[in-house]
Amino acid sequence: MLVKMSGLKQLFTGFRFLTPVTLSMLLAGCSASVINIEGNYPSPLVNQLPLTLGVIYDDNFSNYSFTEIDEYSGDDQYIINSGASQVDLFNTILPAVFSQVVFLESADDIASHPELDMIFQPGIEEFQVGLPQKTRLNVYEIWVKYNMRLSAPDGNSIADWVMTAYGKSPQETFGSVDAGVNEAAVEAFRDLAATFSLGFANIPEVNDWLRTNNVL
Amino acid sequence: MKISKLLLQAPFFACLFMVLSACTTTEIDEFRQSTTQIQTDESIVILGRRQSNAYETEGEFVECVANVVASGSDGINVIPETQFLDEMFPFFEPRTAPMRTDHLAQLMEQEVAAQKFEDFGISYIVWLDGLTQRSQESGSISCAVGPGGGGCFGFGTWVDDSNFEAEIWDLDNLSTVGAISADANGQSYLPAIVIPIPLLARVESNACSGMGQQLKTFLRGNV
Structure with a gap:
């Protein structure tokens, strides 16, 4: 021995x-290959609502990361970090849609801001990636399902709705998977920003609230 | 002796390759619904349609057509697509862009959008839609590397087919004033004798050039 x-x-x-x-x-x-989504988002050209909005990004949202698993080996293939970029996106679109925006650390901060008209909290429910090597299509695709929550400062819900965003980028334009996925994600986030900024006031519950409070 | 014979044959092969590489057919069709006459102080924007899930009009093709339209002494002022999309955000994104001129009329009812168009000085919007597809791929090429060197041997060929259509909207009348289609196809060859020699048919660039020139003529109102 x-x-x-x-x-x-x-x-x-x-x-x-x-x-x-x-x-x-x-x-x-x-x-796994780590992809940090980076992009610039234009400010939407819409009429502002005369409201003061409080915004809470919880940790799940601001640190959102999606892991794509290799279907053959079962190992992590790509880790897509999009939280920071999505926070940038909302930081750009919300001040264009609302006349005042107050960024809050948590729900505990609401009491110290009596000027708030409503509290907005975005969340991500699903995130899907389509890679050309798996889908056999010539595009990178990103699909995201959001859950948007809007409440009164006293905590009563005003609206709770789902939004989806889709973005794609042609495979031949990008030399690497990272660049293709990044471009598709930026397209998806722009898609969300476009539908959010144009459609926010038309969400039935939001529209009711805006009319009740003489905003529209 | 052999070298001098090869040197004599080289121009023949060069000419053959040039003839083979140039075999692209391009067809441009124009359909005019109204008269157009763009002024020197007016601009246009050329946008790619990206609504389809199956394909999207390549940004490179849109840029190529814009460059052709803007070039030369008779060039027209073209607003870059990216700048237009960013400054008009969110009205011209794939899901929100107007698909018909009556949608454009609805958009122009919004003061912020109408003002932005006026700031740009845009008189016409050109929508480009289409793609280039590859088919009839055949042949094979094998490459090998050894201690004494490496090389390839074989032959490959394929056909590229570009189909693009431009729809032109007049912003003054909020109507479609015409359409131009560009169809180009050509066969490319890739013979490999030690090194691969690509003889590529310039299908998309021919479609771009033809489309751009015809757009310029159309917008100038030349018959």
């Missing part, structure tokens, strides 16, 4: 210089 142990020790000692190299090669082969 002792002989066997020393033999093993010798074996490991002999190959110890190979271990870091081998490990790094194995890790490089298995590790």
Whole structure:
């Protein structure tokens, strides 16, 4: 037994210089590619609503990350971090849609802002990625399902609705998966911004509230 | 002796390749519904249709046509597509863009949108829709690398087919004034004797050039 142990020790000692190299090669082969979505979003050209809106981005939203799994190996293939970019998006569109926007850390801050008319909290319910190597289409696709919640400062719900966003980018335009996925995601976020800024006042419950409060 | 023979044959092969690489057919059709006469202080914008899930009009093609329309002494002022989309956001996104001129009329009822069009000085919107498809791919090329070097051998060929249509909207009358279609197709060859020699049919660039020139003539009102 002792002989066997020393033999093993010798074996490991002999190959110890190979271990870091081998490990790094194995890790490089298995590790997921991280894609941080980055984009610039234009401010929408819409008539502002004369309202003061409080906005809460919870941690799930502001740190949102989606992991695409390799269907053959079951390993993580791509980790798509889009939270920061989505916060940028809402930080751009909300001040264009509402005359005043107050960004809140949490619901606890509502009490210290008596000027607020309504509280808005976006959330992501689903995030899907279509990669050309899987879909056999020549485009990268991103589809996102949002849950938007709007409430009065006292906590009563005004509206709770679902919005979807879709973006695609042609495969041949982009040399890398990262760039293709990034462009598709930016297109999807623009799609959301467009439908949100044009359709917000037409959400039935929101429209009722705006009419009741003589905003429209 | 062999080298001098090869040198004599080289121009023949070069000419053959040039003839082969140039075999592209382009057809431009114009359909005019109203008269047009763009003034020098007026602008246009050329936009790609991106509503379809199956394909989208390539931004590169839109840019290429815009460059052709804007070039030359008779060039027309073209607002860059990206600048227009950003400054008109959110009215011309894939899901919100007007599909017909009556939708455009509804859009122009919004003061912010109408003012922006006036700021740009845009008289016409050109919608480009179409794509280039590859078909009839055949042949095969094998490449190998060894200690003494490497090389490829084989032959490949394919057909590219570009179909684009431009619909022109007049912003003064809020109506369609005409349409131009560009169909181009051509066969490309890729012979490989040690190195692959691409003999590419310039299908999309011919469609772009033809479309751009015809658009310029159409908007100038030249018959």
